[in-house]
Amino acid sequence: MAKSSTKTGVATRAPKPASARRSTAQAMAASQKEISVSEFFAKNRHLLGFDNPRKSLLTTVKEAVDNSLDACEEAGILPEIWVHIEPTTTGRYKVGIQDNGPGILKKQIPLIFGKLLYGSKFHRLRQSRGQQGIGISAAGMYGVQTTGKPVKIISKVSVRKPAHYYEIQIDTRRNEPKILNGKGEGVDIPPGEKGAAYIEKHGIEWVDQPHGTRVTIELEAKFVRGRGSVDEYLQQTAIANPHVTLHYLDPEDYQYDYLRSAEVLPPEAKEIKPHPYGVEVGRLATMIEEAEAQSVSEFFRTRFSRVTPAVAKRLCETAKVSSRTNVHKVDRPQIDQLYAAIQETKISPPATDCICPIGEGLILKGLHQVVPGEFYAAATRPPSVYRGNPFQVEVGLAYGGSAPTQNITMELLLDLLEETDTRTIRQFLIHTFNGLGSDAADKIVKAATLKTRQNPSGLKPKERQKLFEAMKNVNVAEGQQMEVMRYANRVPLQFQQAACCVTQSVSGMNWRGYGLSQSRGSMPKGPVSLMVHIASVWVPFTSESKEAIASYPEIQKEIRLGLQAVGRKLGMYLRRRLKVKQQSDRREVFLRYLKEVATAVSEINAAEERELYDQLVKVAEKRTAEADMKLDDRGRPIEEDPTELNLGDNVLIVDPAQHEAAINRVGAVEEEELEED
Numbered sequence: 001m002a003k004s005s006t007k008t009g010v011a012t013r014a015p016k017p018a019s020a021r022r023s024t025a026q027a028m029a030a031s032q033k034e035i036s037v038s039e040f041f042a043k044n045r046h047l048l049g050f051d052n053p054r055k056s057l058l059t060t061v062k063e064a065v066d067n068s069l070d071a072c073e074e075a076g077i078l079p080e081i082w083v084h085i086e087p088t089t090t091g092r093y094k095v096g097i098q099d100n101g102p103g104i105l106k107k108q109i110p111l112i113f114g115k116l117l118y119g120s121k122f123h124r125l126r127q128s129r130g131q132q133g134i135g136i137s138a139a140g141m142y143g144v145q146t147t148g149k150p151v152k153i154i155s156k157v158s159v160r161k162p163a164h165y166y167e168i169q170i171d172t173r174r175n176e177p178k179i180l181n182g183k184g185e186g187v188d189i190p191p192g193e194k195g196a197a198y199i200e201k202h203g204i205e206w207v208d209q210p211h212g213t214r215v216t217i218e219l220e221a222k223f224v225r226g227r228g229s230v231d232e233y234l235q236q237t238a239i240a241n242p243h244v245t246l247h248y249l250d251p252e253d254y255q256y257d258y259l260r261s262a263e264v265l266p267p268e269a270k271e272i273k274p275h276p277y278g279v280e281v282g283r284l285a286t287m288i289e290e291a292e293a294q295s296v297s298e299f300f301r302t303r304f305s306r307v308t309p310a311v312a313k314r315l316c317e318t319a320k321v322s323s324r325t326n327v328h329k330v331d332r333p334q335i336d337q338l339y340a341a342i343q344e345t346k347i348s349p350p351a352t353d354c355i356c357p358i359g360e361g362l363i364l365k366g367l368h369q370v371v372p373g374e375f376y377a378a379a380t381r382p383p384s385v386y387r388g389n390p391f392q393v394e395v396g397l398a399y400g401g402s403a404p405t406q407n408i409t410m411e412l413l414l415d416l417l418e419e420t421d422t423r424t425i426r427q428f429l430i431h432t433f434n435g436l437g438s439d440a441a442d443k444i445v446k447a448a449t450l451k452t453r454q455n456p457s458g459l460k461p462k463e464r465q466k467l468f469e470a471m472k473n474v475n476v477a478e479g480q481q482m483e484v485m486r487y488a489n490r491v492p493l494q495f496q497q498a499a500c501c502v503t504q505s506v507s508g509m510n511w512r513g514y515g516l517s518q519s520r521g522s523m524p525k526g527p528v529s530l531m532v533h534i535a536s537v538w539v540p541f542t543s544e545s546k547e548a549i550a551s552y553p554e555i556q557k558e559i560r561l562g563l564q565a566v567g568r569k570l571g572m573y574l575r576r577r578l579k580v581k582q583q584s585d586r587r588e589v590f591l592r593y594l595k596e597v598a599t600a601v602s603e604i605n606a607a608e609e610r611e612l613y614d615q616l617v618k619v620a621e622k623r624t625a626e627a628d629m630k631l632d633d634r635g636r637p638i639e640e641d642p643t644e645l646n647l648g649d650n651v652l653i654v655d656p657a658q659h660e661a662a663i664n665r666v667g668a669v670e671e672e673e674l675e676e677d
């Protein structure tokens with residue numbers, strides 16, 4: 001046995017193992033087996049956005065709506081989508097999402113909705129909302145897990161062909177679909193009246209359309225409004241997708257219709273091949289393994305973008321690999337040499353015409369349609385590249401408009417107070433009303449003479465009334481915090497704000513230079529809504545639940561440049577507004593005393609008082625002419641020197657009093673309905 005000695009030189013015996021062996025390699029081998037991807041994600045559903053009932057509802061709607069939009073756009077159809085959420089029993093909701101898309105072929109339906117990691121988008125580099133092939137099947141799996149109810153799908157590819165109807169459950173052990181209806185085969189519903197009668201008889205939910213897909217999932221969920229809600233997701237989707245019509249019937253039977261403001265589809269996204277700079281050594285090895293028998297030079301030319309015969313030749317020379325060698329003969333050290341050669345060789349950046357931005361015009365339209373304000377600016381940056389993947393950043397900004405707290409009705413406030421799961425009235429205000437900062441919430445609580453820690457559900461009728469009045473009357477514009485709407489490939493991102501490259505770039509920028517107040521490193525204050533869109537063939541999310549964008553320096557830089565572009569325009573507009581205000585205050589002071597001045601002077605020199613007064617007014621108006629300055633909807637002063645403030649084409653200025661959109665639309669819908677009744 002080994003002996004050891006201490007510093008004092010006294011020999012000691014090594015201690016015996018504490019206990020006998022607990023298991024053996026053989027015993028352990030008996031319990032080692034393959035884990036199916038469904039089992040893994042069923043256990044780790046938080047990784048996919050199913051952390052709690054509230055978020056699960058949003059994730060389910062989101063996955064289905066995003067798929068519908070992708071499918072419609074890919075098929076060249078202007079999307080129309082129906083979203084219906086209805087409560088079933090306590091803590092459970094049934095979610096139905098239908099589109100007017102191309103429909104899905106019969107044999108594909110079970111695989112799409114009942115198998116994880118099955119999709120059309122993972123292996124291609126093309127801008128789309130979905131990437132992974134997990135989304136909708138994971139939502140179905142969550143539904144089955146929490147309620148035991150199968151996912152129901154009806155899909156139709158043409159008006160003349162039968163619709164296919166399936167009730168499916170995912171077999172998590174095998175990651176395979178299990179079809180429950182039509183003796184395991186699903187059901188075909190004939191076109192025409194016969195089919196309509198069948199749909200009615202069996203209570204199948206379907207808005208009659210010549211083609212499209214409807215998925216219905218029942219799940220354990222919680223319906224809330226405000227931040228991170230389905231309402232917010234759909235509203236933000238309407239902003240970034242002005243070509244979409246959305247009909248939304250919520251669990252309380254409020255109907256929202258976001259009608260399209262653009263009649264054209266975004267240009268078709270092009271698929272590209274990977275760029276050599278974006279491929280890691282492991283991926284290169286797999287690509288080589290999967291390639292057909294061809295020369296190394298041909299392999300590089302056909303499987304990558306931007307590799308010309310000259311580039312392929314240079315790569316092989318640098319790697320000291322013959323360009324005519326069969327790619328299957330390339331061994332591991334040679335793969336390492338080829339990888340190193342890629343990094344050393346100058347290759348033109350990937351083509352960027354595969355990115356479809358929203359465009360400045362449509363950003364302005366979308367923002368104006370949904371976010372109240374008086375000044376709008378947009379900037380679409382030129383495409384750029386990170387890790388070999390092309391991407392493009394767009395920024396939109398809306399300034400002004402009344403705060404959401406001021407648009408509220410008493411009835412809506414009571415509903416919100418009842419629904420909220422926040423513990424204090426302060427939290428309730430901050431979490432329910434977008435862009436309301438803690439300072440503004442404190443102001444309202446103080447004006448309502450309530451205690452900050454008071455529980456929102458425990459308010460007495462009198463206290464509710466006081467809160468309502470305070471919300472209407474307190475000017476929260478100053479305490480209001482900038483609201484940032486983040487988008488990736490036109491999909492709103494609603495969680496993990498702090499971890500996202502967009503939020504970090506916004507708070508890291510100095511907005512004081514653009515006329516907003518801001519404490520160092522935090523969000524600027526003011527009635528401003530900002531949207532930042534990142535379009536890419538592959539969006540680098542920080543996790544599978546696709547909630548935040550990773551901070552690549554190239555992406556950070558582009559976001560910063562986009563923010564600066566709209567910030568500069570806002571600064572110019574605010575400075576002009578301030579000047580107009582200062583001049584009109586000055587004129588008011590003049591006018592207040594001119595009458596007295598005219599009387600006094602005419603007493604001294606017997607001049608005609610009226611004439612003198614009129615002349616003095618004329619002088620005052622001339623000296624304060626800027627107070628009369630009116631800007632047109634592009635920020636150019638009307639009847640003024642047009643060179644003085646030219647904000648360009650990518651801004652929109654509106655009279656805030658004429659703005660129809662209200663942030664919280666529930667109240668407005670409710671009032672209309674009451675009036676009709």
Ligand SMILES: Nc1ncnc2c1ncn2[C@@H]1O[C@H](COP(=O)(O)OP(=O)(O)OP(=O)(O)O)[C@@H](O)[C@H]1O
Nearest residue numbers: 067071112119120121130131132133134135136213
């Ligand atoms: N409404 C639909 N109409 C037509 N095809 C659809 C529809 N919904 C899903 N699909 C098809 O099913 C595939 C799988 O969808 P799923 O939501 O599981 O993943 P994904 O959208 O590819 O990626 P992600 O997991 O990132 O959302 C899609 O790639 C698409 O081809």
